[in-house]
Amino acid sequence: MFDLHQLRQAAELIHQSVPPTPQYTWPLLAERLGCQVWAKHENHTPAGAFKVRGGVLYINELIKREPRLPGLVTATRGNHGISLAMAARNAGLRLQILVPEGNSAEKNAAMRACGAEVVEYGRDFDTARQRAAELAEANGWHFVPSLHPDLIKGVATYALEFLEAVPDLRRVYVPIGLGSGICGMIRTRDLLGLNMQIIGVVSSAADAYAQSFEQGRIVCTETANTFADGMACRMPSPDALEIIRKGAARIVRVDDAEIRHAIVAFHEDTHNLAEGAGAAALAAAMQERERNRGERIGVVLSGANIDREVLASIFGAALVRPRRRLVGDRRSPAKGQTP
Structure with missing residues (x-):
């Protein structure tokens, strides 16, 4: 793993193309949760998600090690790709990306717009990942994993920005896909010597990491059927699990309904857009509202890349439900509602 000096060097490199993102505390979120909530806005990166940091650093270090690469191949549900x-285009490298069938059309379009060849393969991310590794071996391409020390160090720069700006948080909620985001947060907290709990968040429909965390061994699930594609992992990484088990306080499960509610809450209270995985941390904090009462907490809004049709269905459903009243809300009740 990296030390603090190496992390700061990575931040200097990444900030040449990815400016630091803001962290804000929002009064309406505080009212909703009954505590002070700081959001780290990784939805504000040029790629709309935190993963761009890892891509920049990974490609930079890879070119140093292998300057004559014939091409790259990887698998993703979107943000990693x-x-x-973006990084491969800037380096002039060929990149093929495998995505599962039925993957986000808008994420696929974004990858193609950056010059990547996007191929749909298999029923889920883990199937596409296995196929990408086979293609790399057969064609002599470099296989880019979804978890690697350079990827962790790259995305850990968001944690460095966040924890240096707001060092006195009681706990921080972090979504888990394959694990780079939470591993980077754990390592950064430890390097800064902070006394802060880190809470992992998974989808209840893709809870392989939660089961593995609780049982102390790798547990794979048969499916990962959640619309929050950034968390749709059914095969945990042993390396990530080791870091998470040593450094996280616990892992919270949130269901798709809770994630949808958190997407609406982010928009209603902050006018920020969050994808499924991006809203998961807030969903977990809302679930643990009583535990956090009066505390100072953080949530990682990891990305905003959600398809328009999915977003429209979420907002459309929210419009037909009564508006949820907040703590201390003095507004008159809607017609037909009691105070």
Whole structure:
């Protein structure tokens, strides 16, 4: 793993193309949750998600090691691929990306717009990942994994920005896909010597990491059927699990309904857009509202790359439900509602 000096060097490199993102505390979120909530806005990166940081650093270090690469291949549900596509284009490298069948059309379009060749293969991310590794071996391409020390160090720069700006948080909620985001947060907290809990968040429909965390061994699930594609992992990484088990306080499960509610809450309270995985941390904090009462907490809004049709269905459903009243809300009740 990296030390603090190496992390700061990575941040200097990444900031040449990815400016630091803001962290804000929002009064309406505080009212909704009954505590002070700081959001780290990785939805504000040029790629719309935190993964771009890892792509920049990974490609930079890879070119140093292998300056004559014939091409790259990887697998993704979207943000990892967008990150690598942007970095590969800037480096003049060919990149093929495998995505599962039925993947986000808008994420696919973003990857193609950056010059990557996008191929749909298999029923889920893990199937596409296995196929990408086979293609790399057969064609002599470099296989880019979804978890690697350079990817962790790259995305850990968001944690460095966040924890240096707001060092006195009681706990931080971090979504888990394959694990780079939470591993980077754990390592950064430890390097800064902070006394802060880190809470992982998974989808209840893709809870392989939660089961593995609780049982102390790798547990794979048969499916990962959640619309929050950034968390749709059914095969945990042993390396990530080791870091998470040592450094996270616990892992919280949130279901798709809770994630949708958090997407609406982010928009209603902050006018920020969040994809499924991006809203998961807030969903977990809302679930643990009583535990956090009066505390100072952080949530990682990891990305905003959600398809328009999915977003429209979420907002459309929210419009037909009564508006949820907040703590201390003095507004008159809607017609037909009691105070």
